[in-house]
Amino acid sequence: MYCMKCGAEIPDGSEFCIKCGASQTDLPVPAEAEVYPAYDAVPEGSRPVTPSNVLVWAIIGLSFACTFYLSFLGIIFSAIGLKKFKAYNESGAPYSTKVKVGGILSKVGLGVGIALTAIFLLYLTFIVVWLVWMGRYLPLDEIFSEIF
Numbered sequence: 001m002y003c004m005k006c007g008a009e010i011p012d013g014s015e016f017c018i019k020c021g022a023s024q025t026d027l028p029v030p031a032e033a034e035v036y037p038a039y040d041a042v043p044e045g046s047r048p049v050t051p052s053n054v055l056v057w058a059i060i061g062l063s064f065a066c067t068f069y070l071s072f073l074g075i076i077f078s079a080i081g082l083k084k085f086k087a088y089n090e091s092g093a094p095y096s097t098k099v100k101v102g103g104i105l106s107k108v109g110l111g112v113g114i115a116l117t118a119i120f121l122l123y124l125t126f127i128v129v130w131l132v133w134m135g136r137y138l139p140l141d142e143i144f145s146e147i148f
């Protein structure tokens with residue numbers, strides 16, 4: 001074996017270096033680095049899901065969810081975000097704050113998207129019913145001048 005400090009060749013199993021005297025047992029052991037073999041085996045450029053993927057889909061999803069008129073798109077994009085979130089976690093990839101935030105935003109986007117889409121559909125139904133009701137009493141062009 002060789003001395004951990006000076007590199008001199010010393011007898012196997014030595015507790016101290018015969019040359020510099022350094023202890024061969026007390027030296028701090030480097031902290032075991034976290035290893036993600038499945039994830040690390042895939043080259044960075046060809047990883048199916050990166051933390052940024054998860055976050056970007058989540059932000060797009062939540063943004064559309066909040067638009068009211070296009071909230072149904074928010075449901076779709078948030079669902080994609082959530083799918084990426086699950087795929088990332090199942091790929092054996094290391095913990096990532098971006099991914100955690102992305103997962104939360106995707107769930108919020110899904111909830112907001114579903115709620116606002118439901119309200120939007122009720123609103124549409126109300127408008128249609130109201131138009132049909134008004135149509136019995138007013139000619140169509142007057143109805144439109146009432147709305148716009």
Ligand SMILES: [Zn+2]
Binds near residue numbers: 003004005019020022
């Ligand atoms: Zn030594």
